[in-house]
Amino acid sequence: xxxxxxxxxxxxxxxxxxxxxxxxxxxxxxxxxxxxxxxxxxxxxxxxxxxxxxxxxxxxxxxxxxxxxxxxxxxxxxxxxxxxxxxxxxxxxxxxxxxxxxxxxxxxxxxxxxxxxxxxxxxxxxxxxxxxxxxxxxxxxxxxxxxxxxxxxxxxxxxxxxxxxxxxxxxxxxxxxxxxxxxxxxxxxxxxxxxxxx
Amino acid sequence: xxxxxxxxxxxxxxxxxxxxxxxxxxxxxxxxxxxxxxxxxxxxxxxxxxxxxxxxxxxxxxxxxxxxxxxxxxxxxxxxxxxxxxxxxxxxxxxxxxxxxxxxxxxxxxxxxxxxxxxxxxxxxxxxxxxxxxxxxxxxxxxxxxxxxxxxxxxxxxxxxxxxxxxxxxxxxxxxxxxxxxxxxxxxxxxxxxxxxxxxxxxxxxxxxxxxxxxxxxxxxxxxxxxxxxxxxxxxxxxxxxxxxxxxxxxxxxxxxxxxxxxxxxxxxxxxxxxxxxxxxxxxxxxxxxxxxxxxxxxxxxxxxxxxxxxxxxxxxxxxx
Numbered sequence: 182x183x184x185x186x187x188x189x190x191x192x193x194x195x196x197x198x199x200x201x202x203x204x205x206x207x208x209x210x211x212x213x214x215x216x217x218x219x220x221x222x223x224x225x226x227x228x229x230x231x232x233x234x235x236x237x238x239x240x241x242x243x244x245x246x247x248x249x250x251x252x253x254x255x256x257x258x259x260x261x262x263x264x265x266x267x268x269x270x271x272x273x274x275x276x277x278x279x280x281x282x283x284x285x286x287x288x289x290x291x292x293x294x295x296x297x298x299x300x301x302x303x304x305x306x307x308x309x310x311x312x313x314x315x316x317x318x319x320x321x322x323x324x325x326x327x328x329x330x331x332x333x334x335x336x337x338x339x340x341x342x343x344x345x346x347x348x349x350x351x352x353x354x355x356x357x358x359x360x361x362x363x364x365x366x367x368x369x370x371x372x373x374x375x376x377x378x379x
Numbered sequence: 380x381x382x383x384x385x386x387x388x389x390x391x392x393x394x395x396x397x398x399x400x401x402x403x404x405x406x407x408x409x410x411x412x413x414x415x416x417x418x419x420x421x422x423x424x425x426x427x428x429x430x431x432x433x434x435x436x437x438x439x440x441x442x443x444x445x446x447x448x449x450x451x452x453x454x455x456x457x458x459x460x461x462x463x464x465x466x467x468x469x470x471x472x473x474x475x476x477x478x479x480x481x482x483x484x485x486x487x488x489x490x491x492x493x494x495x496x497x498x499x500x501x502x503x504x505x506x507x508x509x510x511x512x513x514x515x516x517x518x519x520x521x522x523x524x525x526x527x528x529x530x531x532x533x534x535x536x537x538x539x540x541x542x543x544x545x546x547x548x549x550x551x552x553x554x555x556x557x558x559x560x561x562x563x564x565x566x567x568x569x570x571x572x573x574x575x576x577x578x579x580x581x582x583x584x585x586x587x588x589x590x591x592x593x594x595x596x597x598x599x600x601x602x603x604x605x606x607x608x609x610x611x612x613x614x615x616x617x618x619x620x621x622x623x624x625x626x627x628x629x630x631x632x633x634x635x636x637x638x639x640x641x642x643x644x645x646x647x648x649x650x651x652x653x654x655x656x657x658x659x660x661x662x663x664x665x666x667x668x669x670x671x672x673x674x675x676x677x678x679x680x681x682x683x684x685x686x687x688x689x690x691x692x693x694x695x696x697x698x699x700x
Contacts, residue, residue, distance in 0.1 A: 201593015277567040278593035301493045301570015306595030 190349040193290065193311040198223040199280040202230040205271065206252075207264075207293040209236040211313035212285025213243030219282070219310075220250050228252045232271065234264055236289065261292050268293065272300035282308040288318040288329060291356035304353060315378040319347055320357035327357055334377035335363045344371065347378070387414065387423075391475045392449060401502065401534045402468055403441075406450045406479060414447045419510030420486035420574075420602070423450065424648060426478045429466045434634075436463040437604050437649050439505040439576075440482055441535075443512035450479070453534065455502040460606055461629050485652050486576065486602035488513065493570030495521040498558070498585055500577020504534055506602060507576065511543060524558055526550040526577070560585065564592050575601045604649030605669045607631035610690045616697045617641055618660050632686035636700060643686065643700060650688035657684055657698050664693010 196219040198204075204227070206216055213235060220228070232254040233247050248255055258264035272279075281297055283290040290309050298304060316330040326340025335344050338360060345360030352359065364370045393405035408414055417440055427434040438452035454467045471477070486506055488495060495514060497507050507523055514521045523546060527533035530551055539547045550556040564573075573594065575585045582601045589599050609629050616623045617636065626635040633655055636643055646652040650670030659682050668678045670685035677683045684691070684698070 199593060199595075200591055203593065272569060275569040276565060277569060277571050277573075277598065278565055279569060280593050280595075301491070301568075303491075303595060303597040306597045 186349040189351045191287070191291070191309075191351055191353075193309045195219075196282050196284055196308050196310045198227055199308065201278045201280050203275070203279040204228075204231040204282065205275075205279055206231060206233040206235075206282045206284070207268065207289070208233070208247075208283070209261075209285035209289040209313070210238040211243070212283075212289065212310070213237075213247050215284035215310040215312050216250070216282070217243075217246050232256070234258060234268065236261060236264060236285075261289060265296065268296055269300075272297060272302075275300070280308070281306075282310075284310045285312055286314050286316060287311060288316065288356075291318060291351075291353070294353065295356040298353065317347060317378050318357045319345065319360045320352065320355050321345055321360050323362060327355075328360070331358075331360075332376055332378045333374045335372060335374060336360060385481050386426075386478050387481060389414075389450070389477055389479055391471055391473050391477060394471060394473055397453060397534055398531055400532060401453050401455050403451055403453045404467065404471060406452075406477065407448065409476065414450055415481055416447055417444055417450075417482035417509075418484050418487055419444055419513035420488060420506045421482035421484035421509070422486075422506075422604075422647065423452070423482050424480040424646075425452070425467075427463055427466050427471075429462070429470065434461070434463045434466065435648055436606075437647050439486075439509070439602075441505040441508035443516070444509055445512065445516050450482075453502065453505050455534075457606070461609060463606075483646055483652075485647060486574070486600060488574075489572045489598075489600070492572035492598075493520065494568055494572070495519060496563075496567055496571050496573045497521060497523040498573070498575040498577070498581075499523065499525045500575075500581040501527060501532075502534065503575075503577030503581075503603075504536075504539075505576075507574070508535060508539075510574070511539065515543065522546050522548070524548045524550065524563065526552065526558065526581070529553045560588050561592065564589055564594065572598045572600065575599075576603065579603055579605070601671075602651060603671060604647065604651060605671065605688045606649070607634075607688045608667075608669055608690065610667060611692055613664075613691050613693070613696065615691070616695070617700045618697050619700055626690070631688065632684070632690065636686060641700060645687060648687045650685050653685075655685060655687050657686055657700050658682060659684055660697040660699050662691070662693065662696045664691055664696065666691055 228250045231252040233252045234256045283293045316332050319328045319331045321338040324341035328339040343362045346363040348359045350359040388409045389406040390409050392407045395403040422437045422439045424435050424437050442451040454464050456468050457464045582603050620641045624639045644654045646654040653672045667690040669688040
């Protein structure tokens with residue numbers, strides 16, 4: 182689990198069933214396990230008013246476990262980008278009383294939160310649980326390009342090629358950690374690259 | 380000592396009876412300057428000098444925040460209260476010089492909201508007068524549901540209907556009109572914020588139903604100034620100041636502490652803001668908690684009290700003050 186370093190670095194909790202009749206779950210990969218664990222504590226009939234949108238990832242695991250919860254709607258998507266139109270539609274038609282649960286990688290939680298914030302949900306009222314990879318979504322502060330699934334420290338910007346220090350400084354608006362050039366004084370100085378966010 | 384507030388020297392510029400219970404008071408600055416800017420939902424604490432007694436009561440500002448030439452408050456007469464509203468009704472006339480606090484807002488609009496859903500009960504309408512004026516000026520999306528006992532006691536209902544037409548829904552107790560609350564709360568678009576001001580029972584009802592229907596607490600705002608309730612006199616020891624004082628029947632604990640020359644922080648004097656929260660060192664007896672600030676756990680613990688509205692019955696009470 183992510184440790185708190187600076188104030189903008191998101192910290193995640195443990196999903197817990199909220200009151201109300203409408204529940205929207207967005208999860209990727211091992212985030213499914215967070216939903217299964219929460220389901221054990223949920224009151225009977227909880228999933229009758231639930232929708233689960235799931236991005237299983239390449240190994241396609243956990244789908245059967247989520248379907249077994251018998252949510253009112255179960256939707257599977259190959260990527261967050263492909264889920265986005267549906268998510269916007271769902272939130273655009275939703276009413277107060279809909280509770281949001283985000284589980285899985287930080288990239289997924291952050292991007293789903295970004296859409297939900299725009300739809301008017303306060304970030305503190307969303308349930309979140311981090312599971313799986315620590316890979317980060319990073320914005321290069323120099324060229325503003327976003328690089329997905331960053332696992333190393335430092336990391337190369339996939340847009341402008343600068344070598345970036347991946348900071349804990351996080352933007353909820355951009356759903357990304359900030360990457361700042363690590364060798365701006367002397368570009369020939371190449372610090373060793375470590376697998377920091379496996 | 381009022382935290383963060385400075386005093387304003389004002390003169391009563393107008394006194395307007397609104398109906399059989401409510402009177403409106405207008406204040407202007409004595410030096411003729413504009414009053415400080417405020418936002419919808421703000422209140423001021425009015426100092427009432429009544430002979431040798433000074434009362435400090437909070438009232439919501441109900442004028443438009445776009446006009447700071449004057450502040451207006453509306454006071455509902457309470458014939459069995461501690462006398463503040465009666466003083467306002469009987470003794471405050473145009474031309475009287477008074478002192479009020481700077482405005483403080485503990486009930487502000489969340490301007491990130493996609494829509495503002497307002498629920499008012501009785502004199503709880505006053506903060507919404509300012510909030511609706513503020514939102515209407517900005518083209519904001521709001522809807523106000525206002526419950527009053529009878530049409531003649533529906534303070535400003537006519538004004539609101541005229542200004543905002545169908546955005547105002549009225550419910551009259553004497554005609555058995557009731558808000559279909561569950562339906563109302565279940566049909567609001569995502570991103571709606573809820574605001575409720577009225578009697579304590581109404582606020583508790585709305586908050587309970589909203590929570591049960593899945594509204595996150597971040598989207599539910601409420602304000603209720605609890606007037607300090609009279610009660611049996613009791614003695615209190617102020618450990619830091621080394622004083623033992625008596626709180627009279629009609630006096631609040633905060634007023635008694637102030638009368639003894641001790642200056643605790645305060646803002647709202649209505650059990651809402653938390654400024655005057657005081658630690659209890661020891662006690663033998665029973666607390667009568669009337670605030671909306673401390674948690675139920677705090678109330679049970681016997682470790683804290685809000686002296687602006689809460690009282691005590693028993694043998695001894697020692698406060699860290």
